[in-house]
Amino acid sequence: MATERKLLWAPRAWLPGGWRENVLLEVGADGNWASITTDLSAAPDGAEVLAGPALPGLVDAHSHAFQRAFAGLAERRESAADDFWSWRDRMYGVALRIGPEALRAVAAQLALELLHGGYTQLVEFHYLQHRVDGRRYDDPLTMGWAIADGAAEAGIGLTLMPAIYERAGFRESTLRDDQRRFRAGADDVWAAARTIAASGRPMLDAGLVIHSLRAAAPQSIHRLRELAADFAGPIHVHVAEQTAEVDDCVAATGQRPIEWLAGQQVLDARWQLVHATHVVPAEVEAVAASGAGVVICPTTEANLGDGLTDVVGWLDQGVPIAIGSDSHVARDVLEELRWLEYGQRLTQRRRNVAAAPESGQPSTAARLFDRIVSGGGQAAGRSRWGLLAGARADLLVADPQSPALLGMPPSRCLDALVFSSPSAPWRDVMVAGSWVIREHAHPGRQAIATRFAQAVTDLWDGPA
Incomplete structure (x- = not known):
């Protein structure tokens, strides 16, 4: 969970009601969205610029x-x-x-x-x-x-x-x-x-x-x-x-x-x-x-x-x-x-x-x-969810180089993400204000996969 406030700037973000341009998302110290502001002309100083379209987790x-x-x-x-x-x-x-x-x-x-x-x-x-x-x-x-x-x-x-x-x-x-x-x-x-x-x-x-x-x-x-x-x-x-x-x-x-x-x-x-x-x-x-x-x-x-x-x-x-x-x-x-x-x-x-x-x-x-x-x-028992103030700061960043998005008109990006299969993994994933996946990579991937493979092998080869 986030412990300090941070600013994220998305060229496009899916808010309730659809795509909005030039969106500033502020993560509070509690790991929730503190504020979301649309139609800014540019990213403010200190804001992390997201690498692609942003959607809610x-x-x-x-x-x-x-x-x-x-x-x-x-x-x-x-x-x-x-x-x-x-x-x-x-x-x-x-x-x-x-x-x-x-x-x-x-x-x-x-x-x-x-x-x-x-x-x-x-x-x-x-x-x-x-x-x-x-x-x-x-x-x-x-x-x-x-x-x-x-x-x-x-x-x-x-x-x-x-x-x-x-x-x-x-x-x-x-x-x-x-x-x-x-x-x-x-x-x-x-x-x-x-x-x-x-x-x-x-x-x-x-x-x-x-x-x-x-x-x-x-x-x-x-x-x-x-x-x-x-x-x-x-x-x-x-x-x-x-x-x-x-x-x-x-x-x-x-x-x-x-x-x-x-x-x-x-x-x-x-x-x-x-x-x-x-x-x-x-x-x-x-x-x-x-x-x-x-x-x-x-x-x-x-x-x-x-x-x-x-x-x-x-x-x-x-x-x-x-x-x-x-x-x-x-x-x-x-x-x-x-x-x-x-x-x-x-x-x-x-x-x-x-x-x-x-x-x-x-x-x-x-x-x-x-x-x-x-x-x-x-x-999930959450009264607020999505890209809105007070909801947990969860975020998906689509890879603009995904085959589904190449050359796609911005207004049709969600249509392409859903129906131009197969899916490409999300480029970046944030949970409660902290990045858990960056540039398609999770820091624990290899250790988790190794334990999983061994557990499944043992499950089918021997007693529990």
Whole structure:
């Protein structure tokens, strides 16, 4: 975190509402933006001149860090069928092997890759709680601290969110044996979140998670609501990701998952519905009325064959939207934005689906980008996010020599960054007023990569 005030001058910067010219950004001693001034004729004395267009850092609003060790290892089909549920069974093989030291190495590598990919805050949906045999660690947050240590080493901000996980399905009372590391109830999660919040670690925030409606009994959801009545942080839940989950929820409750949640009167602006893939218009309207947001994870949802959510419905209803990398098959926010739009184009057989020229938003990239900046801040529990005074001083500097930007008219730079793929890594990345990547380089890259490679080798060659 910054400890002294500094001045940055950007020839162009993406502020709320679009590109502005000749922008002076002042970082306060607290690591937040102290002031942002536009349309200056030249950089003032003492200001650092940025090497390219400046944009706000983005929030990765949904992560299971340990799954980075599994990316690329489930891309073969050895039986007649393969779907989310068979992938999940194989993923549990990682969950049942990885220990704290390996998890820290994986989390550090993940955080480093996310920084290069444009994320400056990671929201960790944390359910890998206990020892390999299911016994609690002496410190119940041992695995959580491993993720926090890895994130801190790389320099990314972290919202660490312990999860309620207490049953294997709507009609089950306990977990399966291969879910034994996940066990936690509402009181466990509340105690863990309070410990995280009181830890005093820089750039570490706390949130709360209900793994899913199938994994948490209704009384536990209401118990968490009671405990968290005065909690200001975010509350996340996986919901309606798979059609089988929707069918099971209807069979158990008589209602669809989001319909059931809305009917419980628990949703408010703290809540984030992760995936929310299989929805009907009435559910979208109910979420909009509640103030809750959605977290969409396009590359993971594509990788797992989940399906496509109603992006236009969420946009048109004004629901806050955030992006997550989830299983980490991709670690690049621009790729997520491309697939958020491309999935809609493929199903609707038309282009620029997310654009809204009728409301003065003809740029697909701009409409999506602005929504995930503000929606990501809400998903991370941050009341202010982006290039505005009072928000944390996070910044991305695009490389003007990136192939996507060569010869591009300045007004179309964001369109090109999102849709002229593949993405080039960000030239410079700032988190809380401090540079963590300069000229594409991170000072800890080699050490982090070496530990990650060894951890993954050990994970697959030997016991956890």
